Amino acid sequence: MSPSALRLVGIDAYYGPAQALFGLDLEVPTGSVTVLLGRNGAGKSTTMKAIMGLVALGQGEIEVGGESITGWPAYRVNRVGVGYVPEERRVFAGLSVMENLLVGMHDPDVPSQARWTHERVFDLFPPLAALRDRLAGQLSGGEQQMLTIARTLMGNPGIILLDEPSEGLAPVIVQQIVTTVKTLSAQGMTVLLSEQNVRFAAQVADRAVVIERGKALLAGSMTEISNDERVRDAYLTP
Amino acid sequence: MSVLTVTDLAKAYGGVRAVDGVSFAVEAGERVALIGPNGAGKTTLFNAIHGQVQPDAGRVMVRGAETTGQAPHRVWRHGVGRTFQITATFMSMTVLENVQVALASYHRSALGLGQALRHRYRDEALALIAQVGLRDAANRAVSELAYGDLKRLELAVALTNAPALLLMDEPTAGMAGDGRGEMMKLVDRLVADVGVAVLFTEHDMDVVFGHADRVIVLDRGRIIASGAPDVVRADKGVRAVYLGTYDDGAVVT
Amino acid sequence: MALEDFVSFIVAQAIAGLASAASLFLIAVGLSIVFGVTRVVNFAHGSLYMLGAYIAYSLVAVMGDSFAGYLLALLLAAVAVGIIGGVIESTLLRRIYHAPELFQLLATFGVVLIVQDLTRTIWGPDDLFAPRMPGLDGAIDILGHAIPTYDLFLIGVAFAVLGGLWLLFRKTRFGVLLRAATEDRQMVSALGIDQRWLFTAAFVLGAALAGLGGALQMPRQAASLSMDLSIIVDAFVVVVIGGMGSIAGAFIAAVLISELLAFGLVIFPQITLVLIFLVMAVTLVLKPSGLFGRPEFLTAEDVRNPDPPLQPSDAIAKAGWRVLLAWGLVAPFVLGEFSTVILTEIAILALFAASLHFLIWGGGLITFGHAAYFGLGAYGAGLAVFHLSAGMAPALLLAPVAGALGALLFGWFCVRLTGIYMAMLTLAFAQIAWSIAFQWIEFTGGDNGILGVWPSAWASDPTVFYYLAFLVCAAMIWALRHVMFSPFGYTLRGTRDSALRSSAIGVDVMRHRWLAFTLAGAAAGVSGGFFAFAKGSVFPEVLFVSTSVDGLVMVLLGGMQSMAGPILGAIAYTEIQTELNRVTDLWQLVLGVFIVALVVVLPRGLAGLSALLVRRRTS
Secondary structure (H helix, E strand, C coil), X not given: CCCEEEEEEEEEEEECCEEEEEEEEEEEECCCEEEEECCCCCCHHHHHHHHHCCCXXXXXXXXXXXXXXXXXXXXXXXXXXXXXXXXCCCCCCCCEHHHHHHHHCCCCCCCHHHCCCHHHHHHHCHHHHHCCCCEHHHXXXXXXXXXXXXXXXXXXXXXXXXXXXXXXXXXXXHHHHHHHHHHHHHCCCEEEEEECCHHHHHHHCCEEEEEECCEEEEEEEHHHHHHCHHHHHHHHCC | CCCEEEEEEEEEECCXXXXXXXXXXXXXXXXXXXECCCCCCHHHHHHHHHCCCCCCEEEXXXXXXXXXXXXXXXXXXXXXXXXXXXXXXXXXXXXXXXXXXXXXXXXXXXXXXXXXXXXXXXXXHXXXXXXXXXXXHCCCEHHHCCHHHHHHHHHHHHCCCCCCEEEEECCCCCXXXXXXXXXXXXXXXXXXXXXXXXXXXXXXXXXXXXXXXXXXXXXXXXXXXXXXXXXXXXXXXXXXXXXXHHHCHHHHC | CCHHHXXXXXXXXXXXXXXXXXXXXHHHHHHHHXXXXXXXXXXXXXXXXXXXXXXXXXXXXXXXXXXXHHHHHHHHHHHHHHHHHHHHHHHCHHHCCCCCHHHHHHHHHHHHHHHHHHHHHHHCCCCECCCCCCCCCCEEEECCEEEEHHHHHHHHHHHHHHHHHHHHHHHCHHHHHHHHHHHCHHHHHHCCCCHHHHHHHHHHHHXXXXXXXXXXXXXXXXXXXXXXXXXXXXXXXXXXXXXXXXXXXXXXXXXXXXXHHHHHHHHCHHHHHHHHHHHHHHHHHHCCCCCCCCCCCCCCCCCCCCCCCCCCCCHHHHHHXXXXXXXXHHXXXXXXXHHHHHHHHHHHHHHHHHHHHHHHHHHCCCCCCCHHHHHHHHHHHHHHHHHHCCCHHHHHHHHHHHHHHHHHHHHHHHCCCCHHHHHHHHHHHHHHHHHHHHHCHHHHCHHHCEECCCCCHHHCCHHHHHHHHHHHHHHHHHHHHHHHHCHHHHHHHXXXXXXXXXXXXCCCHHHHHHHHXXXXXXXXHHHHHXXXXXXXXXXXXXXXXXXXXXXXXXXXXXXXXCCCHXXXXXXXXXXHHHXXXXXXXXXXXXXXXXXXXXXXXXXXXXXXXXXHHHHHHHC
């Protein structure tokens, strides 16, 4: 098995006095598409924020490619190659599409042919090309989701965190996102995504981790997890 | 007469209909869970009932009195207590003082300049604190409490006006496993003892199906199902948008 | 007046207004940019403006013989101020980004004091007049009015800067990053941008704009040591109206205010200030975050470092209070009669500080304009003596009424806001009160003040007056302390800890804050009334921002988390100031360094310091 791109060991995380993660463990193998499954409130988003240094951490260790990044500020986490696509999209509403991409861009430590450029991003998301001068706040939900992924890609991440990418989107847009994730994975990117929509997850992910009440309950291949009786039991039986 | 009656309530944010014509009632002594995916409108609905958000249309009645659009401090006077997803307590006070401040407000002496607060409503406050199981922590600073105890304190504070209705926003969020069960047992006991009705949102389905008399499912601002837990759990529509994703055919095949 | 005369008058006034708006826009937009990115309101922004003027004065003296040289001098002044701003940001502000707002304001006010004394030392206390700008020293005739060409130049510069900023913010990556950071700093960081350099760069830009604003004023008005505070208050009003963080808002509000002043001064000079007050009040009631501002996210509830619960006095504390009281009673005999003047002042200022402490600590209400109610009390008493020939007793009774009425009026607006907006609005109201006292010469005597406010015959002996002041102030402080323990005080503390919880238990949060504001205003009014009789006179300075800051320093010095804090703070501060005045002319500099050090080194440790003081005093 390939070494882990991302590893979380026993992470506790807090919002003020409220604890959201309780000793969460997580391994994301390099080159994999790993999905975090669980209901809203289970701790999926918090796990991603914990990786990015956006919530208060208690105990635990976070490693990227074997290097500890525990307690690092977000910009440093990003600079070691972790791209973050947040849940509510959080595009810069008052900035145009091009300007949003500009914020995400930074001098890459990547060979030039592998670098993300506006052109490559527009190839991946053709609808964005026509909207390049539109304010991000005026885009539809699906367009904003494309933009927020595109913006993150401009920083040339090796690992991309996608928080609920299908949330609130029409099925046809969700299919586009599926294609995108597959494309990125085929290009060698490690993907960690969180989903409530298992149909979506099953189409893209090869590994799954079930999170419940701030802990990782189960981890394994997507097939193993979807066939696990306990997954249903955990959610559907009191 | 219903404890809470919501009629055709609607609230939009810039074109997005967060709550879109919701009607339901809560009866005395009933525990009603409000569930649904993120963005379904649960929080907006809660805030509209509690007065933090002005609804665009519709009515809210508490025990037969209209409270639509009234500020939270007025809604409280109609007998509505509230707990929050992330607890809101007075962090620079003791447990006892938190309850005493709420009692001062209930007895309409919040503007009182005379006798010190710590000598007032002491027995009444201690009784409420005992009711939620915090007797031993009465004189501790709130800032030292474990999160589960903060949630208990919120409950004690919410009980100060002898409410007819408790609005509980995610009563078990931020708590570890066993704490959740204890919290809900406490709520069950309060319902049995004082007959208060409880309307709560919750993500933990164990809690929902173990402790609700009735479940209302919200999706895109509308009620898509409502009824006894078993009925809601079997509902095809509910499975499609919320519950059933985990045993959907797509996964297994 | 014929129609064409009227039209030409309108045009002339409009142009004069626009010319004044130019500098105001430059400074307000800089303040706004810095706030948008760093979330710090920089009180010292006016000092940077002043430095721009002084540096430009010196440079013009060297190279200002030609139009090009003069222009270069102005630009170099802006660059120099930008560099100074960079130094201030990287040495001071960077350390206080996570401090509470009050501390940030106070620390930057410390910079104001430092810059004041340094400027005085370098350029001297007198106003400095620069020569006019070669080539722009004439006037041109527009519709029969002679319009100074320099005014037109200023208007041109304002539009050029507006255009330049537009280009910067629209066409450069740096500008795009600044805009993005103003919207969502966290996301900018998650996209790999180190905020530190962004903050420094924003500050340098803001400082350079302030410096340019100051430099451009040189040919129009003298460089003076009072220009820092007068401009910063105007800039606060502009950003409060325009909305923090908005460039367009700063521009439109600067024009609005300047035109209002330009026309107001001609048409109704007496109520110009009232007009500005009304514009600001109406804006804030309709749009609490200003015309173009975004609502602030509510982070006022500080759950990380809550205060410990209130404790009734234990034996040691009780002994401490008794010692303090006993000392107050015997001090005139121990220290001799000459000390009663200072002792009286300490007693009065202790009450002033206690009333401020009541608001800040008891209610979390950050006010930077508490001088208003102290000053209204002083003027209430002084005016009663002057206009109504009232005796001391009725005049002293009028003082709290004046303070309370002022707080009732201003507070109605202020309690609608929180945090930094509240601080700025309280300051703006206090400065408006100061301006009224300063300008309404027939009623207040203006700059000459009200003289002859002497105690009645029975209290004319300084020792008798001291005992009167001491006993009344001590009783008031005791009453304020009592209120903190009452249901009203606890409920107020509750609104500070969590407004959300307070409203959910039936508390009308705004009304409660408003009443607390009024109560503190009345207490400050009492101290102001005594202050008037102690000095025998009332001058507009009692209403000035420096009086508010004196109070804040006393509160912080004594320790925020202790009821004895403001008293000890008043004692220490008065002593320090008296001693400093004796040994150095640069007491503002020393005080400024002291304030900055206090905030940077001891942001949370002040209570410990005062506990140490208590122990020393009671042992």
